[in-house]
Amino acid sequence: MASINTVLGAIFVASFYFCGSLAFFPPGPGHHHEGAHHPPIGSAPIPGLSTDYYRLTCPQADETVAPILKKAIAKEPRVAASLLRLLFHDCFVQGCDASVLLDDAEEVVSEKNAIPNKDSIRGFEVIDEIKAALEEACPQTVSCADTVALAARGSTVLSGGPYWELPLGRRDSRTANMKLANKNLPPPNATLHRLIKFFRRQGLDKVDLVALSGSHTIGSARCVSFKQRLYNQHRDNRPDSTLETSFYHTLASACPRAGGDGEIRPLDLVSPSRFDNSYYKLVLEGKGLLNSDEVLWTGRDPEIAGLVKSYAEDEALFFEHYVSSVTKMGNINPLTGHDGEIRKNCRRVNQEI
Structure with a gap:
């Protein structure tokens, strides 16, 4: 039987095609977030x-x-x-x-x-x-x-x-x-209150919500998923005021008011093919692509906003929590x-x- 090291070795080599190197961050006792306790990985074995x-x-x-x-x-x-x-x-x-x-x-x-x-x-x-x-x-x-x-x-x-x-x-x-x-x-235009309800319905908590949202560090979304934010966020024919100005203009040029619904934009404009913590840094800057991304920071929930800030500052902490939450999911x-x-x-x- 091939050892897990053999498998991971193959994965490591493969990753150089597009991301340069890998870093594995197993959970460590030194990582914690004030006010947010996350259960141990696999705390409820199935x-x-x-x-x-x-x-x-x-x-x-x-x-x-x-x-x-x-x-x-x-x-x-x-x-x-x-x-x-x-x-x-x-x-x-x-x-x-x-x-x-x-x-x-x-x-x-x-x-x-x-x-x-x-x-x-x-x-x-x-x-x-x-x-x-x-x-x-x-x-x-x-x-x-x-x-x-x-x-x-x-x-x-x-x-x-x-x-x-x-x-x-x-x-x-x-x-x-x-x-x-x-x-x-959850729809891409979900409010923070609704996101919490969607995740709670699955037995997932606020830490899981913020950590799993970090999956948006890779991939893209269609214009139709965020066009509301550009032109009619509150049904007043005005853009979402939380969008950073230059980011708004970049999105508006790619996604006109009429047409272009199927055009795609990266969820993480800094490193769209690399799984890292830049997603959270962008959310802090008003550059979260979907409404469901940006409300993690602007939704007026201190615990959730604190987690966004912590993950933006500490990629190892993000990875640790992500492993726990994706296992739980x-x-x-x-x-x-x-x-x-x-x-x-x-x-x-x-x-x-």
Whole structure:
């Protein structure tokens, strides 16, 4: 069985294609934030999930995933953010069960057509390629839900972010839930109050909200996602006053009032392909792209604003909290044991093949 050092070595080499170097920051006793206590990583283990779940049945899972991610991200660095986002959009809808991957079928109404997902979520072809390779290496063993989780972690690491021990053993749902996708996925124009409610609904707290928002250190968003801020923030035909002036003009030139909805802008204009803490520095400067980014600083919540400032000043602290929060999110209501199934094709339930 290949050691984890072998796998991480391959990931380290791959990362030089686009980010120069990697830095891993395991949680340390010296890191804390006044007024914000975060539970230890894995403080509530989920029965049926284990970091060595495939040790006997598919020990080569990690090294099967790594080269496919390396190739896909080297070709298009933006896909790293897309794969990480799939984990969010999966786990926030009936748990981490790969329901987001299901296409429309006779008995399935796909979540891909929900308002927060339509023409927005992507990276499905990379998941297909990874799953096909896993099926060849270990037939009907590694679930699609775990494939999404492995791809999200690998994409984070390959973009320069932290590595985390990933609990595995999730199984795949036989259903999707478009109604829940429309209800549970936070919109880009959400207020801070609404964001807190969306995250609390998933058992996630304010620290999780701020840390996981740091995923926006990579990737892009369409103009339609933030155009309201440019032209009609409060339904008064005026821009959002919290936008830094030069940033506003840059965005307005790329996203005119009429048309251009599908044009994209980086969520982190400083280092859009590197997972670092520059996202928080930009939010402090009034250069958060989405309303849901900027309200972390302007939403008048001292704890949340304090975390934004702390992460902007201390990347290691951000990484430490991110690892804890993304692990916590990845443990939301998984199917384990004999529940669900191991899909052969992530786009459809097994009996449809």
